[in-house]
Amino acid sequence: MPIPLDEVRKYLRYEPEGRLVWRQPPKWQHYIKGDDAGWISAEGVRVLRWPGGGGMVYAHRLVWYMHTGEWPGLRRLRFKDGNKLNIRFENLEPAARSKRGNAPSRGGAGVSGC
Numbered sequence: 041m042p043i044p045l046d047e048v049r050k051y052l053r054y055e056p057e058g059r060l061v062w063r064q065p066p067k068w069q070h071y072i073k074g075d076d077a078g079w080i081s082a083e084g085v086r087v088l089r090w091p092g093g094g095g096m097v098y099a100h101r102l103v104w105y106m107h108t109g110e111w112p113g114l115r116r117l118r119f120k121d122g123n124k125l126n127i128r129f130e131n132l133e134p135a136a137r138s139k140r141g142n143a144p145s146r147g148g149a150g151v152s153g154c
Contacts, residue, residue, distance in 0.1 A: 042105070042111030042113075043090060043094055043097070043105075043111075045105065045106070045109060048102055048105060048106060049063075049106065050063070050064060051063060051064050051065070051066070051091060052077055052102065052106070054103055054106050054107075054129075056128070057128070058126055058127050058128035058131070059076060059127075060076065060077045060078070060086070060088075060099045060102060060103060060127060061074055061075060061076055061077060062074065062075050062076075062077050066091035066092075077099060078099055080125070083124075084124045084125070085098055085099070085100065085124045085125070086098070086099035086100070086125060086127060087099065088102075099127050100117055100119070100124075100127040100132055101117060103127050103128075103129055103132065104117055104129070104132055107129045112134075115134050115135075116134070116135040117132050117133065117134060117135060118132070118133050118134070118135035119131055119132065120132070120133055
């Protein structure tokens with residue numbers, strides 16, 4: 041089940057240069073308002089722990105959600121320029137099932153899908 045969009049917008053702010061920052065950081069995390077949300081995983085993508093026990097979430101999936109209003113679900117998103125840290129909305133597109141060139145492996149990081 042997706043995180044409610046109003047909750048995403050309560051905690052996070054998307055900046056057009058491709059930053060996802062804490063609008064209201066969770067109290068239990070060490071972030072302050074305006075900090076980049078999350079960290080770079082071993083897979084080379086930005087992930088964050090969602091407040092309230094929501095688990096780990098890929099930042100680019102939240103960017104997609106904030107812009108389209110649609111949770112990607114099982115849909116994979118592709119980085120048009122191949123740079124997994126470029127989470128600008130304009131750089132994201134749904135990946136064709138046969139295109140997995142820049143999709144991270146599913147092992148090890150504790151997050152599923154891309």
